[in-house]
Amino acid sequence: MFNIDNNDTITAIATPPGIGAIAVIRISGQLSFKIIDIIFKPKLKNLKSRRIYLGYIYSKNTLIDKVLINIFKSPNSYTGEDIIEISCHGSIYIQNKILDLIITHGARLATRGEFTFRAFKNGKLDLYQVESLLELFYSENKLDHNLALNNLRGDVSLIIKNLRTKILTLNTMLEFWIDFSEEDINKNNILAFNNLLLNIINHIKDLINSFKLGLFFKKGIAIAIIGKPNVGKSTLFNFLLKAERSIVSNKSGTTINYIEENIYIDGIKYRLIDNAGIKKNTLNKLELKGIKKTIENIKKSEIIMYLTNKINPKHQHIQKYYKSFFKKEIIFIINKCDLLKQKIKLQSSPILISAKYGIGINYLLNQLKSISESFIKNNKKTIITNIRHYEELKKAFFKLKKIKSKLKIGIEPEILSLLLKEANYSLEKIIGTITNEEILFHIFDRFCIGK
Ligand SMILES: Nc1nc2c(ncn2[C@@H]2O[C@H](COP(=O)(O)OP(=O)(O)O)[C@@H](O)[C@H]2O)c(=O)[nH]1
Ligand SMILES: [Mg+2]
Structure with a gap:
């Protein structure tokens, strides 16, 4: 780990190691221009x-x-x-030669994340933005990329800063109260305090609740494929994965345990779960176990693909049932349309497909896309994705709740003030106004050298 107080000039190759079309070498610090003056013509x-x-x-x-x-x-x-970025030809020899030259003339090789650390130290980014930057690097799909970008822009930082301002207002009120006896404190003042406190608590609660959503954006949207045995769930699963991952058989009850795989469709990450068939009257222990697992998977999924083979006039009923009972998005699919006697017209509701022959799949994918995009649209609000932030928000939340319950019993401004300070401390830790070296080390060590 770098020394936090270092102010020397640092340098590193910012592009990935190895040969490339071009490579970029960065220099940052007071000597940057002096060094370039010596080596550049x-x-x-x-x-x-x-x-x-x-x-x-x-x-x-x-x-x-x-x-x-x-x-x-x-x-x-x-x-x-002062920063200089040199774009040179990407031969390893050239890259190292230029780096050596820069070091010879007074710069030091930067450690991981040291450029970003300086940005943080100089107030260019707060810690929340630094961590969002990391998330941007590690983002793998459209949803978590979107989130990281919003956070990097400073949306959450701003919310946290606003909350802190409100906490400071509460603190000023408390300090005022310390000088008075309880009888002297006006009821209206208490009401105003309580209202502002509630406002902060609700805001923090929203942020805490958004974490679950943030996780699913990162991990991928879970889709449970369900239906009776033999309707073609595993065939569809395989078709979507474009790989023979699940055993397909015309013997019913082949998929007893569920299988989960990640897929990317239109840049969005999904976790596709192939389940055991749901049988009505089975007493077979293994099958019952499979059904129990299926129900668990339905609960943990965001979208359900319900497969059947019959053109079932009751399909709207089933759809409604799943929507109201499990509160999930449901895509109702009639599979094996190649076997249907009547002339069929491919359509979007219910969707007719043949998983075996890849018919009608576009309708299915379109519906999936429109549901996923509605998730993105509905979730324009701020979303927490980082477990460290989540934990600190929870700490702040409990301290503020404690203030609220203590306020009901009687006013002890000193104790309330202490709790308020603790809540504030957690918020400051999120944006990095207060940090310890261990946290900093952990965060900046996840960056590459040169960033
Ligand atoms: N004709 C036809 N057969 C299919 C189709 N989809 C699946 N099957 C067959 O139906 C049987 C059961 O498929 P499977 O995917 O194991 O069903 P699961 O029990 O729901 O997972 C297999 O013999 C598949 O080849 C389809 O679209 N058309
Ligand atoms: Mg199966």
Whole structure:
């Protein structure tokens, strides 16, 4: 881990290791311009920030490469310091040679996340944004990418900062009360205190509740494929996975245990779960176990694909039942349409498909897409995705609830003030106004070198 108080000039290769079309080498710190003045030709006068210059890197008189350099003057740079980014040709020799040169002239090799740490230290990003940046790097699908971008923009940081301002107002009220006896405190003041407290509690509660949603965006939207035995659940599962993962058989009850796989459709991640068939009157222990698991899977899924083979006039009933009982989105599918005697027209409700021959699948995928997009649209509100933030919010929540219950018994401003400070402390830990080295180390160590 880097020394938190270091102010020296750091450098690193910012592009992935190995040969590439181009590589980018970064320098940040007070010596950046001095170093470039030595190794870059032609000599640059009146360097302008956010400009690109074409030229050559030399080691003494030996030409190393033709490069582009990008200038960012402090404080308008990623780290808040003077930054130079050199785009060179991506040979490993060139990259290392330029890096060596920069180090020879006074810079030090940066450690993981050290550039971002400086951005944090110089107030360019708060800790919440730093962690969102990490989530952006690690995002694998449209939903969690969207979330990370929103958070990086500072949406949650702003909410937390607002909550802190409100907590400070409460604190000012308490300090005022400390100077008075309980009888002297006006009822209206208590009411105002209580209202503001409630407002904060509700806000934090919303954030806490959003965590579950955040998790499913990250882990993927779960889809349970259910239906009676032999309707073609595993065939559909395999078709969607484009792999023979689940055993297909015309013997009913083949899938006793469930199988779960991740798939990406239109950039959205799903967890597809193939379940045991739901039989009405079975006494077979293994089958009963499978059914129990299926019900658990229905509960933990966001979308249900209900498969049947009959054109069933009751399908709207079934749909309603699942929607109201399990409160899930349901896609009703009639499979094996290739076997239907009557002439069929592919349609979107109920969806007619043949999982075996890949007929009608587009209708299915379209419906899936429109449900998933409605999830994204409905969840424009702020969503917490990081467990550390979730834990701190919970701590703050319980402290504030405690204040609320204590307030009912009687006013002890000193105790309330202490609880308020603790709640505030948790919020500050989220955005990094208060941190300890261990947390910082843990967070910045997840970055690559050069970021
Ligand atoms: N003709 C036809 N047969 C299918 C179709 N889908 C599945 N099957 C067959 O139905 C049988 C049961 O399929 P399976 O996927 O194991 O059903 P599950 O018990 O619901 O998982 C197998 O013999 C499949 O080949 C389909 O679209 N058309
Ligand atoms: Mg099966």
